[in-house]
Amino acid sequence: MQTIHPAAPAAIAALAPLLGDRLSTSEALRDQHGANEAHYPPAPPDAVAFPETTEEVAAILRECHAHGCPVTAQGAGSALEGHHLAVQGGIALSLARMDRILAVHPEDLDAVVQPGVTRSRLNEELRATGLMFPVDPGADASLGGMAATRASGTTAVRYGTMRDNVLALEVVLADGRIIRTGSRARKSSAGYDLTRLMIGSEGTLGIITEMTVRLHGQPEAVSAATCRFAGVADAVDCVIATIQSGLAVARIELLDEMMVRGFNAYQGSDLPEAPHLFVEFHGTPAGVGEQAQAFGELAGEYGASAIRWTDRTEECRELWHMRHQAHYATGALDPGKRTLATDVCVPISRLAEAVTHAQDLARELRLTSTIVGHVGDGNFHCGLRVDPTDADEVARVHRFTAALAETALRLGGTVTGEHGVGLGKIAHMAEEHGDAVAVMRSLKTALDPKGILNPGKMLPADDEG
Amino acid sequence: MQTIHPAAPAAIAALAPLLGDRLSTSEALRDQHGANEAHYPPAPPDAVAFPETTEEVAAILRECHAHGCPVTAQGAGSALEGHHLAVQGGIALSLARMDRILAVHPEDLDAVVQPGVTRSRLNEELRATGLMFPVDPGADASLGGMAATRASGTTAVRYGTMRDNVLALEVVLADGRIIRTGSRARKSSAGYDLTRLMIGSEGTLGIITEMTVRLHGQPEAVSAATCRFAGVADAVDCVIATIQSGLAVARIELLDEMMVRGFNAYQGSDLPEAPHLFVEFHGTPAGVGEQAQAFGELAGEYGASAIRWTDRTEECRELWHMRHQAHYATGALDPGKRTLATDVCVPISRLAEAVTHAQDLARELRLTSTIVGHVGDGNFHCGLRVDPTDADEVARVHRFTAALAETALRLGGTVTGEHGVGLGKIAHMAEEHGDAVAVMRSLKTALDPKGILNPGKMLPADDEG
Incomplete structure (x- = not known):
């Protein structure tokens, strides 16, 4: 076998007796674990490992640390910035088999899970308890991956992101040491916040092998609405006014004209564009009634029309199911191309400027781009259609993402609100x-001196800044 | 002058031209900055510095780093675990003169402040805007000190702690480098969460010189109540039921019998003990009306009596002003002694067990102890009266705090919910x-290789574990 990373053969040989057929170098598996839903080129690892226990993860890391072999953790593989691609080869460490819900504590509103549990599975398990786990990126991501990328979603404006909804972690460090961070207490002032340091570290500081997450009561009442605006600036101004008024909105999502066109194409609807x-x-x-009324009045001031309310659970669920298909709906535009998704987040007062800038930019660069976003947080996504064989279009797409990131920074924001750095934002x-x-x-060097954890991600090489 | 730290004279000589009379070695000032509101013995620094700009803080750290001289940041000096005491001498770096409110952005619900601004001053400035900064430890602490200790208070159950209410920081590192962490965007997935790493690091990783904090709308309506229970277990069970029911309580505080006795003695009231x-x-x-009613019904189920509601702002303010005097009210018991305050935090299902354990422990050890706490988070404080000249009582108090910390850990909690580690919980x-x-x-070593930042705090020496 031709290996990608020089240290891989020795590490694989050392791990084979431990993992048996749960360590594979088959080309099919390597290709599968080298693929991604985004636009990054395939990057098959040298081998794929499927540990089933924390101790196995620790053993894998001890061996890889000893041999200097890269280890890239993988959850559901739904990352949008290539986080899980083993771009320097080595071991892809799949956490898919560590998918047990270890405990649900309804009395404390928390649950202890392994990292391979997906958000929808946890919520299925919780349904009968009256509790829920609210964080909802579009994809049915694994909770470990969501923690590693500091994911959020439509409900972050009300319930917070993964940063706010993880109480404690078990983490295996680069050299195989196992640590626990945080506790089941709601808050603590005892020492450095290692939990938050690991959340969002994209597998570059340690591998999450267990997590204690916060649960929330399923709301007694829910009221959802869709409404239409004459222009994107009116819609965004309505969002700004809503947040500033202190209305405790649970979700507030913007879809621009092009995104609506995508939904129409994807699901055969005929919403006005x-x-x-x-x-x-x-x-x-x-x-809920009071807040819905207050929102309705506000929306009216910004010229909203066709306001449609529902408080039926099934209709609400359908609405958000549709919303979560945005990535695929974007794919219904310009058939035959791929979607490159990018996201930024700005202070809410600059949101209208950022969104209209993105629209203008797409027009200027002759790109098909949808905009959909968790605008209550100032966070929005652009879904750009791109033909990977069209070098000029690829270049224009990269010009777009770079310009959007720069605009976000100029407006006091961040280059990624929830997708993470991965390869795309380095x-x-x-x-x-x-x-x-x-x-x-220096934190990375302190915790992973040999640089074996997800190399090539997040931090630019030393000479690049 | 006899110095405490051998590197102090050289550092002081180097800093004198820079700071002029804002660097003092006067005994009066050193004594003042070596004192504390808690029970720790005085620890005067070798000198006290009063920087007025970030650049001055950076210059102080550069010199102290070069000379290996300790630097201990000081805010309002209201810490309860001795965080601000320069126990190894060196420079006490007072941030009291960096007390400007640099910007208030009502449209984004944030404010940019220097670390010496106190929480009450910020709220005074905000009053006319309709916004507030909710985090409220008992003392009128500085916001920098609150960030450094990951402080919280009565409203954390609703609005979160300092961890949740700081968006961005400017930090001077041990060697004088100035960095910015976070941004004014509400969320970000761009890199390691340095903001959260600094929050709660108690001045051991860097000095906070500027902070962007989240603001919240002043609530449109407020409703507050006091009620009485037959026993502390009934009261705590009522809290647990309230949290589990999903009622969005903004504050829920427990006062035990002894705490009520303290309030009566302090303010001449005659609340039943x-x-x-x-x-x-x-x-x-x-x-608010709906929630108040639901709480009233729940409290009734747990035998609450004398439920007194008010929705008058002035009465609510008086109630919480009284609550914030708990430390002084404890001081009204056993006059002539000092108060040692300690806190722990446990999962809410274990709260009744933890609180009754603390009460039993105080009885067994013949100690006067009040209990007051932010019980919605599972966090409570014990205020122990101690005669520092009574070696046996001092020993019993330390037995109490150690046993309480161990109990919190046994119940899945943390040894400090909000006071911090400082000297007391190392x-x-x-x-x-x-x-x-x-x-x-290793994080400490990476960021402060010479160990000049607040030495002797938070982390046990290498050979102690």
């Missing part, structure tokens, strides 16, 4: 963080 | 964090 907001309120029946890290990149690098 | 809950709801008028760090202490130590 105009910017829409999808909103939802959670609470007591009277509280080039902007120095621009966003300045000298803090050097601090990140 | 029984456990009380103080609660508050924030929201719309109808929402001994429990290894027990709480196990091998993660070594990780904390």
Whole structure:
């Protein structure tokens, strides 16, 4: 076998007796684990490992550390910035078999899970308890992957992101040491916040092998609405006014004209091709009613039309199911191309400027781009259609993502609100963080001195800033 | 002058031209900055510095780094675990003159402040804007100190702790480098969460010189109540039921019998000496009314009596002002002694067990101890009266705090929910964090290789675990 990383053969030989047929170098499996839903070129690892216990993860890391062999953790593989691609070869460490829900504590509103559990599976298990786990990226991602990328979704405006919804972790460090961070207590001032350091570290500081997540009560009452605006600036101004008014919106999502066109193409609907907001309120029946009314009045001031409310659970679920198909709906435009998804996040007062800038930019660069976003947080996504064989279009798409990231920074925001850095945003890290990149690098060196954990991701090489 | 730290004279000589009379070695000032509100012995620094700009802080750190001289940051000096005491001498770096509110952005619900601004001053400035900064430890602490200790208070159950309410920081590192962490965007997945790493690091990883904090709308309607229970277990069970029911309580505070006795002695009231809950709801008028009613019904099920509601702002403010005097009210018991305050936090299902254990422990050890706590988070404080000249009582108090910390860990909690580690909880760090202490130590070494930042705090010495 021709290996990609020189240290891989020795590491594989050392791991084979431990893992048996749960360590594979078959080309089919390597190809499968080298693929991605985004636009990055395939990057098959040298081998794929399927540990079933924390101790096995620790053993894998001990061997790979000893041999200097890269280890790239993989969850559901739904990352949009190539986080899980073993771009330098080595071992792809799949956490798919560590998918047990270890405990649900309804009395404390928390659950202990292994990293391979997906968000939808956890919620299925929780349904009868009256509790839920709210964080919902579009894909049915694994909870470990969601923690590793500091994921969020439509409900972050109300319930927070993974940063806010993970209480404790078990982590295997680069050299195989196993640590626990945090506890089941709701808060603590005891020491450095290692939990938050690991969340969003994209598998570059350690491998998450167990997590304690916060649960929330399923809302007693839910009220959701869709409404239409004359222009995207009106819709965004309505969002800004809603947030500033203190309305405790549970979800508030923007779809621009092109995104609506995508949904129409994908599902055969005939929504008017105009910017829409999808909103939802959670609470007591009277509280939800009050907030829905207040929102309706606000939306009216910004010229909203065709406001359609529902408080039927099934209809709400369908609405958000549709919303979560945005990535595929974008794919219904310009058939035959691929979708490149990018996201930024800005202070909400700059949101209208950022969104209209993105639309103008797409027009200027002759690109098909949808916009959909968790606009209550100032976060939005662009879904760009690109023909990978058209070098000029590829270049224009990259011009778009770079310009959008720069705009986000100029407006006081960040180059990624929830997709993460992975491969795609490395080039902007120095621009966003300045000298803090050097601090990140020293933390990385302190915890992974040989650089075996997900190399080539997140941090620019030393000479790049 | 006799110096405490051998490197101090050289550092002081180097800093004198820079700071002029804003660097003092006067005994009066050193004594003042070596004192504390808690029970720790005085620890005067070798000198006190009063920088006025970030650049001055950076210059101080560059010199102290070059000379290996300790630097201990000081805010309002209200820490309860001795965090701000320069126990190894060196420079006490007072941030009191960096007390400007640099910007308030009502449209984005954030403010940019220097670390010396106190929480009450920020709220005074905000009053006319309709916004507020909710985090409220008992003392009128500085926001920098609150960030450094990951402080919280009565409203954390609703609005979160400092961890949740700081968006961005400017930090001066041990060697004088200035970095910025985070941004004004509400969320980000761009890199390691340095903001959260600095929050709660107690001045051991860097000095916070600027912070961007989240603001919240002042609630449209407020409703607060006090009620009385037959026993502390009934009161705590009522809290547990309230949290589990999903009621969005803004504050829920427990006062045990002894705490009520302290308030009576302090303010000349005659509340019956029984456990009380103080609660508050924030929201719309109808929402608050609904929640108040639901809480009243729940409290009735747990035998609450004398439920007194108010929705008058002035009465609510008085109630919480009284609550914030708990430390002084404890001081009204056993006059002539000092108060040693300690706190722990446990999963809410274990709260009744933890609180009754603390009460039993105080009885067994013949100690006067009040209990007051942010019980919605599972967090409570014990205020122990101690005569520092009574060696036996001092020993019993330390037995109490150690046993309480161990109980919190046994129940799945943490040895400090909000006071921090400082000097007082170092001994429990290894027990709480196990091998993660070594990780904390490597982060410390990476960012402060000479160990000049607040030495002797938070992390046990290498040979102690």
